[in-house]
Amino acid sequence: MASPEIDALTQALARLPGLGPRSARRAVLHLLKRRETALAPLVRALQAVEASMATCHVCGNVDTRDPCGVCTDARRDPALLCVVEEVADLWALDRARLFPGRYHVLGGRLSALDGVRPEDLNIDGLVSRVAAGGVEEVVLAMNATLEGQTTMHYVAERLEGMGVRISQLAHGMPVGGELDYLDEGTLAQALRARRPVA
Amino acid sequence: MASPEIDALTQALARLPGLGPRSARRAVLHLLKRRETALAPLVRALQAVEASMATCHVCGNVDTRDPCGVCTDARRDPALLCVVEEVADLWALDRARLFPGRYHVLGGRLSALDGVRPEDLNIDGLVSRVAAGGVEEVVLAMNATLEGQTTMHYVAERLEGMGVRISQLAHGMPVGGELDYLDEGTLAQALRARRPVA
Numbered sequence: 301m302a303s304p305e306i307d308a309l310t311q312a313l314a315r316l317p318g319l320g321p322r323s324a325r326r327a328v329l330h331l332l333k334r335r336e337t338a339l340a341p342l343v344r345a346l347q348a349v350e351a352s353m354a355t356c357h358v359c360g361n362v363d364t365r366d367p368c369g370v371c372t373d374a375r376r377d378p379a380l381l382c383v384v385e386e387v388a389d390l391w392a393l394d395r396a397r398l399f400p401g402r403y404h405v406l407g408g409r410l411s412a413l414d415g416v417r418p419e420d421l422n423i424d425g426l427v428s429r430v431a432a433g434g435v436e437e438v439v440l441a442m443n444a445t446l447e448g449q450t451t452m453h454y455v456a457e458r459l460e461g462m463g464v465r466i467s468q469l470a471h472g473m474p475v476g477g478e479l480d481y482l483d484e485g486t487l488a489q490a491l492r493a494r495r496p497v498a
Numbered sequence: 499m500a501s502p503e504i505d506a507l508t509q510a511l512a513r514l515p516g517l518g519p520r521s522a523r524r525a526v527l528h529l530l531k532r533r534e535t536a537l538a539p540l541v542r543a544l545q546a547v548e549a550s551m552a553t554c555h556v557c558g559n560v561d562t563r564d565p566c567g568v569c570t571d572a573r574r575d576p577a578l579l580c581v582v583e584e585v586a587d588l589w590a591l592d593r594a595r596l597f598p599g600r601y602h603v604l605g606g607r608l609s610a611l612d613g614v615r616p617e618d619l620n621i622d623g624l625v626s627r628v629a630a631g632g633v634e635e636v637v638l639a640m641n642a643t644l645e646g647q648t649t650m651h652y653v654a655e656r657l658e659g660m661g662v663r664i665s666q667l668a669h670g671m672p673v674g675g676e677l678d679y680l681d682e683g684t685l686a687q688a689l690r691a692r693r694p695v696a
Binding site for chain 1: 501504509516517530537544560562589678
């Protein structure tokens with residue numbers, strides 16, 4: 301019933317996480333009804349991001365500059381490095397401005413099931429950063445899942461003997477929970493009570 | 499923590515119905531991770547719709563042409579006219595290809611609470627279409643809500659004595675329900691059993 305252009309937009313929106321075919325249709329109608337106040341700003345915002353997005357070659361964060369805003373922020377302590385699985389996790393921690401240091405995004409977690417091996421993650425980049433000096437503590441902030449913890453122990457092993465303190469997020473995270481879903485209070489507690497990897 | 503461009507996109511997405519700040523962030527990360535397969539197609543789809551969208555001056559549908567695809571479809575019976583509150587309702591009925599005629603979108607429903615009066619809806623346009631001749635039956639397909647039914651009776655009154663059959667959707671719609679949320683089976687039944695306005 302709708303034109304091919306409108307159908308194409310509905311399908312593009314329906315592929316976003318959290319939207320299905322029905323909610324995508326409602327979103328399209330919302331946009332069509334509000335051409336100037338919703339459709340145009342969204343087009344502009346997407347174009348701006350598409351034109352400027354970049355993956356930070358230092359930490360793996362996604363930003364509109366490379367190095368990213370976190371890596372170039374002089375107020376952050378370069379001696380503190382927080383390792384996370386995904387960009388979403390970096391954003392979750394940084395949203396609450398809980399961590400005064402910098403980050404390193406692995407780009408996933410070790411998973412036998414999904415065939416993700418150490419060489420598929422940005423672990424070599426982390427080792428190089430630590431080897432380059434200036435880092436005193438590495439906080440391993442993986443998800444409290446089986447795969448997250450496996451990844452944490454693997455990374456901890458790789459960093460052993462490099463002369464840096466290696467810590468992990470305190471328990472306080474619900475077991476099986478994922479970082480991006482935690483409230484800021486729990487995140488703050490888990491960061492504050494971080495302890496050395498045994 | 500993210501750049502102004504990414505923040506702006508997150509906010510634009512968070513204003514869509516069905517998305518909140520958190521799901522908007524996840525959608526943005528999804529798009530950032532899939533620049534070529536998700537971000538670029540979405541930008542293209544939105545631009546195409548923005549560039550071509552039009553409100554049909556005949557029926558009020560939103561399409562990429564005016565008159566819209568429904569009004570120009572020669573296979574549709576011009577003697578059958580289905581009146582709906584919103585474009586979403588037209589789409590809901592037409593998605594299942596249940597109705598062989600054409601449509602008229604009122605652009606809302608009468609509502610004392612929201613201050614929507616008859617002159618705020620496209621009722622004069624409907625009366626003109628019927629007065630122009632060629633229409634034999636008008637199906638009033640308003641929502642089964644108090645305001646929808648009030649609107650239906652008002653529109654039925656306006657069309658009285660114009661020499662057209664006036665019918666309404668059969669009960670079969672759950673009371674209090676809204677058209678766009680019904681399954682196609684219920685919609686089909688309600689259309690098939692439509693009856694004259696008493």
